[in-house]
Amino acid sequence: MSLHLxxxxxxxxxxxxxxxxxxxxxxxxxxxxxxxxSLAAVFVFSLYLIFLVGRKGxxxxxxxxxxxxxxxxxxxxxxxxxxxxxxxTIGLLVMIYGATDLYHELKEEVLSWYYTLYLLLIGSMIGxxxxxxxxxxxxxxxxxxxxxxxxxxxxxDRRCLEASxxxxxxxALGSGCILLAVAMIYMITGNLNFDYxxxxxxxxxxxxxxxxxxxxxxxxxxxxxxxxxxxxHVWLPDAHSSxxxxxxxxxxxxxxxxxxxxxxxxxxxxxxxxxxxAVPVLDIILFLSVLAVLVGSIFAMVQDDIKRMLAYSSxxxxxxxxxxxxxxxxxxxxxxxxxIFNHAMMKSMLFMAAGLIIYATGIRNIRDLKGIGVRMPWxxxxxxxxxxxxxxxxxxxxxxxxxxxxxxxxxxxxxxYVAVILLSSLLNxxxxxxxxxxxxxxxxxxxxxxxxxxPALMLVPVLILAAGVIFFGFFPGPLLNLIEKxxxx
Amino acid sequence: MEIVLKLLNNYYYFVAxxxxxxxxxxxxxxxNLIKKIIGMNIMDTSIFLFFVAIGYVRGxxxxxxxxxxxHLYINPLPSALILTGxxxxxxxxxxxxxxxxxxxxxxxxxxADEIALIRTREEx
Numbered sequence: 001m002s003l004h005l006x007x008x009x010x011x012x013x014x015x016x017x018x019x020x021x022x023x024x025x026x027x028x029x030x031x032x033x034x035x036x037x038s039l040a041a042v043f044v045f046s047l048y049l050i051f052l053v054g055r056k057g058x059x060x061x062x063x064x065x066x067x068x069x070x071x072x073x074x075x076x077x078x079x080x081x082x083x084x085x086x087x088x089t090i091g092l093l094v095m096i097y098g099a100t101d102l103y104h105e106l107k108e109e110v111l112s113w114y115y116t117l118y119l120l121l122i123g124s125m126i127g128x129x130x131x132x133x134x135x136x137x138x139x140x141x142x143x144x145x146x147x148x149x150x151x152x153x154x155x156x157d158r159r160c161l162e163a164s165x166x167x168x169x170x171x172a173l174g175s176g177c178i179l180l181a182v183a184m185i186y187m188i189t190g191n192l193n194f195d196y197x198x199x200x201x202x203x204x205x206x207x208x209x210x211x212x213x214x215x216x217x218x219x220x221x222x223x224x225x226x227x228x229x230x231x232x233h234v235w236l237p238d239a240h241s242s243x244x245x246x247x248x249x250x251x252x253x254x255x256x257x258x259x260x261x262x263x264x265x266x267x268x269x270x271x272x273x274x275x276x277x278a279v280p281v282l283d284i285i286l287f288l289s290v291l292a293v294l295v296g297s298i299f300a301m302v303q304d305d306i307k308r309m310l311a312y313s314s315x316x317x318x319x320x321x322x323x324x325x326x327x328x329x330x331x332x333x334x335x336x337x338x339x340i341f342n343h344a345m346m347k348s349m350l351f352m353a354a355g356l357i358i359y360a361t362g363i364r365n366i367r368d369l370k371g372i373g374v375r376m377p378w379x380x381x382x383x384x385x386x387x388x389x390x391x392x393x394x395x396x397x398x399x400x401x402x403x404x405x406x407x408x409x410x411x412x413x414x415x416x417y418v419a420v421i422l423l424s425s426l427l428n429x430x431x432x433x434x435x436x437x438x439x440x441x442x443x444x445x446x447x448x449x450x451x452x453x454x455p456a457l458m459l460v461p462v463l464i465l466a467a468g469v470i471f472f473g474f475f476p477g478p479l480l481n482l483i484e485k486x487x488x489x
Numbered sequence: 490m491e492i493v494l495k496l497l498n499n500y501y502y503f504v505a506x507x508x509x510x511x512x513x514x515x516x517x518x519x520x521n522l523i524k525k526i527i528g529m530n531i532m533d534t535s536i537f538l539f540f541v542a543i544g545y546v547r548g549x550x551x552x553x554x555x556x557x558x559x560h561l562y563i564n565p566l567p568s569a570l571i572l573t574g575x576x577x578x579x580x581x582x583x584x585x586x587x588x589x590x591x592x593x594x595x596x597x598x599x600x601a602d603e604i605a606l607i608r609t610r611e612e613x
Binding site for chain 1: 509512513516517522525526529532533536539540543567570573574577580581584585588589591592595596601604608
């Protein structure tokens, strides 16, 4: 049983995604229970996997019993279980929130299709986190691309359709680059397994340097498009702001991060370290991440729509993750990886809180939010925690990851990046604090007639995440421990 | 002269790369959405061509092993991978085309620039 656990996670979610529409035909109200049960099962299994890996150490799983280089291999290491934890926790909480929200945002007949796409998306992201095989990774990337475009376009209004075609075309461009890079790597090494490639590449570097360089740059462009690294981010604001709120939460919280993790896996485990000394790949990533951190925040300041502002803020925050990758010291990288979890918590919470405000009052414009904190104290309380964490106030989890990034930059003797982190925190404050201050102390606006009460089931996930942000702000120890082990390979 | 010879010997890689650039360029520069999708397919096909060309062994035949016949066989793995790649490309294309149909129903055009223009006019 426990032997087959890694593949069971993926098979369970992919199988459930087929089961949902079938069950929906049979009886209308069974689709959602199946979705939530399978997500909860995956949550429990990944907790067990963390426990297992913590006790016995990383292990391999061979699909169908075929050992590499013939078969596909899954590698359950600390990085994979860390991502598993992020994916399964946020995935489950967002779906609990979505149970009520989706009824109001989507037509009844597409609801079961939404669950299908959602399960496919979470399943394929778990696949990307676990796989140890290049082509398998490509297939999972394509599944997650189609599923993530699907959960935007399912709303089928004009803005969503335009946003999702833009996303789909740019994503397909990124997938093309990744597939060509896989071809380049396969051409010179004859292997698709990460460990076998890593063993071959140092020798191949002397013979075919151009192939490896082209592959490396194509990987960076491909994953850069998909995870919205600064100049390649153009699809993100439309896609994340027009989608239904649960989709925005998952897309901003999880989907853009998993591609960054795939890039970390490739850069850290597959490509030989000599290559980073020879070509300034990491410096290019660093340069772009600095631009992302600053420009994303500046764009966010001028937005009127609250979800659009959060989407631009995601561009800035993914910049921190890439800054960790670009600095490439172990402490900086652990700051970047920690930020993946922290930002997944904060941003999905903020998107859900924004969704709650839109659900209850129909207000999307930031200037109309004055006095909302009096009417919706719990929602705005959670929003405030998220905003503080985004800025990096001590006592919230956002502070810890920025602290580690700054320490990592100092370790490597690059104080310039500490200044960038400070400046961007200031910029974050400029657009997050006015919302919080206006919400609680602004002059009260007359409540509109369409005001609805917030159901407890929608509020609970938001409050759990807010508690999580504060908890991990004070006790980051277990997470840091996990990440340190993840980077020790 | 040497580089020309090298290109001639490996012309299938060269053609694949030229096709890739054509597809890439079409996808990014044309504002017609259908042309973008065609560009995407040219790009994908060029990668498939490249992948299959990697697995070719000069003088090899299909890898149906006959014991003791002493034939040379091509590498079947890239071809098998590309079957998956084709399936993925087909599904992305189908999805994109259905999105374009819906967009046409909403906006009355398949030109990305015109759609953007209509949207900015609406927002004002």
